[in-house]
Amino acid sequence: MSRDEHNISRRDISENALKVLYRLNKSGYDAYLVGGGVRDILLGEHPKDFDIATNATPEQIKKLFRNCRLIGRRFRLAHIVFGRDIIEVATFRGHHANQDKAEKRGGKQHHSKQSEHGMLLRDNIYGSIEEDAERRDFTINALYYSTRDFKVYDFANGLEDIERRKIRLIGDPETRYREDPVRMLRAIRFATKLDMDIAKDTAKPIRELAPLMANIPAARMFEEYMKLFLSGKALANFQLLADFQLLEYLYPHISKTYADNPIDKSIDFVRQVLINTDKRINDGKRVTPAFLLAAVLWYEIEQQSQQLQKKSGMPPQDAFFVAMNQVLSEQQRSIAIPKRFQLPMKDIFALQHRLTRREGSRAFKTLEHPRFRAGYDFLLYRGMVEGGELEELANWWTSFQDASPDTKQQMIKSFKTSRKRRRSPRKRSQSAAKE
Template identity: 65%
Template sequence: MSKATAETSTQKTVNKRASNKKKVTTASFDNPLVFTRDQHPVSRQLMSPNALKVLHRLNKGGFEAYLVGGGVRDILLGLEPKDFDIATNATPDQIKDLFRNCRLIGRRFRLAHIVFGREIIEVATFRGHHDSTNDTDKKGKAIAKQSDEGMLLRDNIYGTIEEDAERRDFTINALYYSSKDFKVYDFANGVQDVKDKVIRLIGDPHTRYREDPVRMLRAIRFATKLDMQISADTKAPIKELSPLMASIPAARLFEEFLKMFITGKAVANFEQLRSYNLFGYFFPAVDQALNDESEQASYLLDFIMLAMENTDKRINNNQRVTPAFLFAAMLWYPLQRHIQHIKITTQLTPQDVFFAALNEIMPEQQRSIAIPKRFQAVIKDIWILQDKLSRREGKKAFKTFEHLKFRAGYDFLLLRAQIENTAELKELAHWWTDFQEVSNEARLQMIKGVNVPQGAKRRNPKKRRKPSTKATDIPAGQPTSKPTE
């Protein structure tokens, strides 16, 4: 594909249609609706300066380039755009030749990432149609491949802007903005669906979901995120085709988990996933437990809902959250079930019982969602802290208070106390709340007032150490390092 010509044949076709005197009221892939600068609110002032740089350089290099998808859609909805994806007729290698700060990623979909510090502008080459289910290039290398079920395993066939629009998932994402003529090109009546607040798939829903089952999740996510309704045709096959989710790699489902549960819409997405029989592909053990009629199942649902409500509230207040907290909440009661079973069938110590249960539930969960090790460590800390928080005698309270994940463990305890509503948990939660707010001397008095659990033995060393004259036994204020023994 040559880049010498400033205006390619596709651009000439688009411009020719834009100048057609006949008024077009319904978009098609051969004849898009074209909105001029005075007919839409999309402005360069609302866009990332780095995205504009990429558009300008691609145009200057002789290529077509458009802001596409979410950036255009959100501006039309009156929202602040956050995604600035670009579609172009330049191939990934041609893009890399233009940008020194470019890296090519992906095998299934070859993409170019233009890196500007922390901001990444994603650039995709126009997708084309497949001639067959398994296409190869001149060297025999696979550029398009489908599974027997119709899922796209590789998709690197390039085409025109019209073909690219037809390959998009939803009508509201088949909107293209040109920084050259300031026009919006609508190939699938997406502008009208934006106005009507409707999520509608492009093409046959059965075929599109089989190509990529994650589109079922995207339909739900866009509906909750944008306060839209999924069209009848688009939602009709979801329950029937939900088993296709079993083919999605665990690593990809982790990314989808973040989009569904760590963006401020966890409660709404959770309810929708359950209604469409999709939640079980994220958390099979949790889904099974939710369908039980035991008392623990009622605790589990209430606990998950409360954890998600708190997470949504923090995100919407621009407060930090960790995915580990929600993972810990989702799996807490299934973990307790494993613990009870192991207690009955073995004579292990409580610590060994916990780790035996942990070694059962985490590998099982990892088969569905590939949770990174950094989050697995935090999940384990939150769970271990539930036991540590119950042991307050001696210096144990201060050592627990110093734990790096104390706050997450404490917040988790508050949720448990609120849901289980037992006197023991409520007293424990109240005690730790007071412990954080009182003086150091008052903390010592609180510890002295703790009743030692039955069966526990106070340590009675044969020789007492002489008190240190250089440091107090307990550091003043909130500890930041281990207290001096």
Template identity: 50%
Template sequence: MLKKLFQSLRFPRRPANAVRTTPQVLNKSQHALTRAQISRHAVSVVERLQKAGYDAYAVGGCVRDLLLGLSPKDYDVATNATPEQVRAEFRNARVIGRRFKLVHVHFGREIIEVATFRSHHPQGDDDEGNALASQHESGRILRDNIYGTLEDDAQRRDFTINALYFDPSSERILDYANGMPDIRNRLIRLIGMPERRYQEDPVRMLRAVRFAAKLDFEIERHTAEPIAELAPLLEDIPSPRLFDEVLKLMLGGNAERTYELLLEYELFEPLFPVTARAMEQNPDYTDALVRHALANTDERIRLGKPVTPAFLFAALLWPALPGRALQLQDRGMPPLPALQEAAHELIVEQCRRTAVPKRFTIPVREIWDMQERLPRRHGKRADMLLENPRFRAGYDFLLLREQAGERTNGLGDWWTRYQDASDTERRGMIRQLSNNDSAAPVKKKRRGGRRRGPRTDRPSGE
């Protein structure tokens, strides 16, 4: 009887990505990471906290990247000391944040970020600590200042490869979530139930894509499965936070691969809805323009050249601009005001989703405005355009349009030659333009009608 009873019961199986209460401890002979590879300031913070009687470890991306032979951008420390206790240990520290309270310890230009071990969120209205943690009805975590143990902290981290704790004093790695095997197998795997973890913070879907592109990893099957269905949750994320995430996605040196993954997992449309609509209407041109822009961005980052989000957003939104301008012209608006109004509308719509600051939206409009002005080269206009501070960005954007297959009647080549020409050669090029115009057949004007659509030398995404 008891045997049948136990056979009828279903016990939950331990998932492969569950956090152990006892970590796998890897001694220094079992891994390649050494104390000397860690930032001396991070080591100083860890050891000072340990000397004060606290537990402290280097954790997260710095450990992951060093194990993969990469150079970490920054260093994070996890400890059981509260932010106030950490602040008391360092005169050069500052407590920041409300959603996630952290401590920044400053060493000149380097900042070591110290976080207190996080715990699970209490359930029910009467549970102690609800004042420190709250969740949206969708499951999204709004505040997270519930502190716990090292095991709790490992459970709360997003991916297994980010739940590795390194003690520089003993050079041991504590692995609570099988992160080391996933690093060896090059897998991005969420800790816990994927649906629930994405609902807690939908930005984790973007982080999965970013890490997959950056590290050239695959997203593990169960981690990838719910992404497309849950992608609309990103629409509830505050637009300033999404703007920051877009910069991380597109300015990390792997933008083209990131773009492919965003499309694959249906995450592109929640970030760039106007571009997604343009892609439906003109897929080949839109895809080509975006790919060329992102590939150029990756190349500039590889060469150590500066990049600006303004150029990137100008390229991402441009495919939607000509069609929007034509709609306004069809309502009776003249071509140039239609283009300007369309630019304004597109930027406003995009800012509702990703809060692009004005210091970038103004250059976006100037780059687009330059596309209207570059075809106008007669008289002294060409030389005046060369002196315009936005000329170079506008010229580069013109070449990008041509790369994507846009026909501009050789405008990009003309401007390339004009920049390198002598004064005499430039005057000849301007005269040649006038001769070509005078040789062109004169068309009779039609009465009572108005020209529809952009001029042949006007920017067009078609």
């Protein structure tokens, strides 16, 4: 597409990305804005990231930019760092059949490696722009924009799929999913993000190949969790993941519950939190991964805690903390949750018990807890789902927060009085039994 046939302008591209493109071109290399940056501008969106593809090798790129760092074993990439802004630059990928030719010419060994399942473990075979386009995952991501001639180059009918609003893999879907099973998650994420449908041939193998997700490292799965659930489309992604039988590889506990009973209170609770997460993100407010992960695990922790109390006679508090550590440990096998998020999760869990205790100075101390707001919000959603006494407790804390000092003291006294009244019939029955 020539300049007058598309809507991409250099005004839509970040200044730092343009600097990288210009320097690569000036140094005699081919360089293109590629993938999501091109796709989103064509769709009238504002891209968050601007990725670049070039025929320069990572080592050649590093020589051109002092602010460059090379990362990755599986995919060798160059990151050009401008403060907080990072421009990712990748060398054109080639086909794996090219490895034999490279080795005959004295090239380095083991540039490419696949697992027994067909997954790419190492992929540093370089090629032409045409080969690079064929190696990309989806047709809508095989679009290249040049600042030399201002043309858009489409190698896989991506423009047509944008027009038809289809998410379609390049090449044989089963082969491409085996190369990188995370493409199944990406298909879902792009479909919800861009309001498109997954093409039939692209969707067909997903359920059958879903078990391949078990081979993905937990650290990489956490990155995918962040993209799926902190992008403003969490609820839609949750539903599609469940439909395609992929949810268990992110949330094993809630996935089992969903399969047995999709209207269970734990599923309703997660949905409420997902709705709120989407709303906050779309309103430009901050969210933490800890809150959603805590919601996913809460009812499993409660269930295991009750089982421990019944089986071993363990005190409730001890049983709860043992269950919490067990469930967190089990979740870590699927998603490697960093410690900076585990600690807030544990605080949210512990606060659910602290919020039930309102005697004396306890309510005031709980109110001063640094994560009180997160714990209180968590309680609110639980109250919405369960109703009854839990909803009453959440409403009490809602009133208590904004009350005057005198009113707060009166609320605590009223709570003590009502508690004594509830206990008194039990005491009378106990004394009658002794007589």
